[in-house]
Amino acid sequence: MAEAAIDIENLTKDYPYGFLQLKKKRSLEGLTMQVQTGEVFGFLGPNGAGKSTTIKLLMRLIFPTAGSARILGKPISDIAMHRNIGYLPEQPYFYDYLTAEEVLDYFARFHDFSAEERRARVSGMLKKVGLESAGQIQLRKYSKGMLQRVGLAQAILHDPEVVVLDEPMSGLDPVGRREVRDIILELKKQGKTVLFSTHILSDAEMLCDRVGVIVGGKLQGIGAPSEMVGLKAHGMEILFELSGVGESVRAVIAQATRTGDRYRLHVEESDLYAAIEQLHASGARILSVTQVKPSLEEYFMHLVAADRAQAAAVEVSGK
Amino acid sequence: MKRAGIVALNTFREAVRDRVLYNLVFFALVMMIAAILVGQISIDIEDEVMVSLGLSAISIIGLLIAVFIGVGLVSKEIDKRTLYALLAKPLRRWEFLAGKFAGLVLTLTVNTAAMAAGLFLALYYVKHSLQRTDAVVLVAVYFILLKLALVVALAMLFSCFTSPLLAILFTGGLYVAGLFVHEMRGVGSALISPGLAAILRGISYLLPNFENFDVMGAAAHGRSVAGALIAQNTAYAALYSLIVLSVAAAIFSQRNLK
Numbered sequence: 001m002a003e004a005a006i007d008i009e010n011l012t013k014d015y016p017y018g019f020l021q022l023k024k025k026r027s028l029e030g031l032t033m034q035v036q037t038g039e040v041f042g043f044l045g046p047n048g049a050g051k052s053t054t055i056k057l058l059m060r061l062i063f064p065t066a067g068s069a070r071i072l073g074k075p076i077s078d079i080a081m082h083r084n085i086g087y088l089p090e091q092p093y094f095y096d097y098l099t100a101e102e103v104l105d106y107f108a109r110f111h112d113f114s115a116e117e118r119r120a121r122v123s124g125m126l127k128k129v130g131l132e133s134a135g136q137i138q139l140r141k142y143s144k145g146m147l148q149r150v151g152l153a154q155a156i157l158h159d160p161e162v163v164v165l166d167e168p169m170s171g172l173d174p175v176g177r178r179e180v181r182d183i184i185l186e187l188k189k190q191g192k193t194v195l196f197s198t199h200i201l202s203d204a205e206m207l208c209d210r211v212g213v214i215v216g217g218k219l220q221g222i223g224a225p226s227e228m229v230g231l232k233a234h235g236m237e238i239l240f241e242l243s244g245v246g247e248s249v250r251a252v253i254a255q256a257t258r259t260g261d262r263y264r265l266h267v268e269e270s271d272l273y274a275a276i277e278q279l280h281a282s283g284a285r286i287l288s289v290t291q292v293k294p295s296l297e298e299y300f301m302h303l304v305a306a307d308r309a310q311a312a313a314v315e316v317s318g319k
Numbered sequence: 320m321k322r323a324g325i326v327a328l329n330t331f332r333e334a335v336r337d338r339v340l341y342n343l344v345f346f347a348l349v350m351m352i353a354a355i356l357v358g359q360i361s362i363d364i365e366d367e368v369m370v371s372l373g374l375s376a377i378s379i380i381g382l383l384i385a386v387f388i389g390v391g392l393v394s395k396e397i398d399k400r401t402l403y404a405l406l407a408k409p410l411r412r413w414e415f416l417a418g419k420f421a422g423l424v425l426t427l428t429v430n431t432a433a434m435a436a437g438l439f440l441a442l443y444y445v446k447h448s449l450q451r452t453d454a455v456v457l458v459a460v461y462f463i464l465l466k467l468a469l470v471v472a473l474a475m476l477f478s479c480f481t482s483p484l485l486a487i488l489f490t491g492g493l494y495v496a497g498l499f500v501h502e503m504r505g506v507g508s509a510l511i512s513p514g515l516a517a518i519l520r521g522i523s524y525l526l527p528n529f530e531n532f533d534v535m536g537a538a539a540h541g542r543s544v545a546g547a548l549i550a551q552n553t554a555y556a557a558l559y560s561l562i563v564l565s566v567a568a569a570i571f572s573q574r575n576l577k
Binding site: 015056059060061062063079080082083085086087088089091092093094095097098106107109110111151154155 | 322325329332333336337399400401403404405406407408409410411573575576577
């Protein structure tokens with residue numbers, strides 16, 4: 001089996017706090033996972049779950065209390081390995097006295113490109129992230145979304161093998177989000193490995209080969225989005241209209257939710273065809289049938305509640 | 320070191336764009352006013368007054384830049400999180416620190432050189448000529464620059480492990496203490512206990528000795544400065560800065576950037 005692009009082993013991070021910094025809060029607990037080469041991996045979790053902590057540990061912005069990690073087979077402390085990594089920090093901020101062109105040129109210099117190559121890469125990257133016409137404007141005049149695009153540009157400017165993006169869709173409008181999604185898919189086509197964190201489930205479902213879900217600093221599950229326990233569809237929803245309400249359909253309508261002229265009926269997958277036939281026979285016009293999946297909030301609330309219940313159980317048994 | 324050089328040039332660019340060099344306008348105004356006033360009120364001591372005033376202004380302005388910008392070199396990058404993307408590049412933390420240090424020292428060099436040129440212009444205006452003995456003013460300016468480099472190193476060290484406000488206080492405190500190292504060594508056991516005097520003497524050797532960089536009196540009176548002192552001060556500033564920056568790098572290399 002090929003070596004994993006990112007190999008994390010028992011990574012743990014405690015943050016000291018209090019006046020004397022003697023108390024410790026565990027942000028990440030024994031994280032072990034791999035991201036395979038060429039894979040788009042989504043790191044999911046609510047705010048404060050440990051996603052950014054993991055990414056910062058990988059980027060050596062913070063140091064682990066225990067555990068280790070390797071990227072492209074090399075320990076993360078190996079500075080040469082950083083030539084092959086691209087990183088977009090969460091809510092990136094760059095030198096506001098520089099223009100986008102200058103900041104990208106500055107970052108490109110660390111990769112030993114010639115002046116000509118730097119110019120070509122910077123110009124190409126600005127075009128790719130939709131900032132072609134804003135390249136000579138100082139970053140202090142940029143919006144949050146534009147800064148996010150600059151951040152993405154600097155992360156992939158040097159054509160890295162592994163791209164780590166911390167909340168890449170944050171602060172972007174729908175057009176920007178679409179563009180970022182396209183860039184991630186393009187990176188995948190090029191065979192790059194992409195690890196990105198998000199708390200937006202639809203982004204992960206759309207882009208990821210696999211996702212890891214982290215809550216309370218602990219990895220709760222890992223796998224293909226469709227295989228994830230808790231992310232599976234739990235029923236079907238039929239959207240329909242009725243011209244008249246006959247006796248035969250009255251029982252069905254009683255279970256449906258009405259919005260204007262339309263009704264939404266939630267049924268189990270096994271009862272779907274029976275319900276459709278019944279509606280059809282009653283003269284209902286079926287507009288759509290969709291799978292019902294838990295919302296991100298439902299899913300996370302479920303995991304958070306389980307995590308809290310476990311913590312409470314540990315506390316009680318400790319007493 | 321190439322990567323430190325990239326950081327240094329960007330730090331210089333930041334200082335220029337943040338209008339740090341605008342202080343030169345203030346300095347020029349001080350020099351012009353002083354030259355006009357000195358010409359009217361001084362009797363045969365015009366050049367002494369001009370040199371003392373000019374060197375003091377160069378020193379004070381430089382110190383303000385060294386302390387306030389020196390402290391912000393690291394802390395601002397952490398607060399604004401501009402450092403995050405940078406440290407993901409093939410750049411070691413000590414290279415970042417060395418680059419920041421070199422960038423501000425370059426800024427201070429340009430700034431000090433411009434102020435020194437202004438001082439010589441003012442001297443020429445007052446005396447209508449420049450003598451060979453005026454070259455000692457250049458030595459005094461050089462010593463100010465060495466002193467400023469040392470202050471930048473100290474400011475960076477403190478900013479690596481404490482808040483900007485405390486770093487300013489610590490750097491300022493250490494600078495003031497460093498102006499009195501000879502006095503600390505001279506405190507006899509008649510005034511304090513022998514043990515305390517020994518401790519004070521020991522501390523005085525650890526503190527940065529800023530007294531040795533002050534040749535303002537010699538410069539004002541046109542007295543020459545020994546070549547040995549120039550070599551000694553150069554070596555002292557270089558070595559002390561290197562030690563301070565090494566400690567700063569050791570601390571910063573272990574620091575968690577939240």
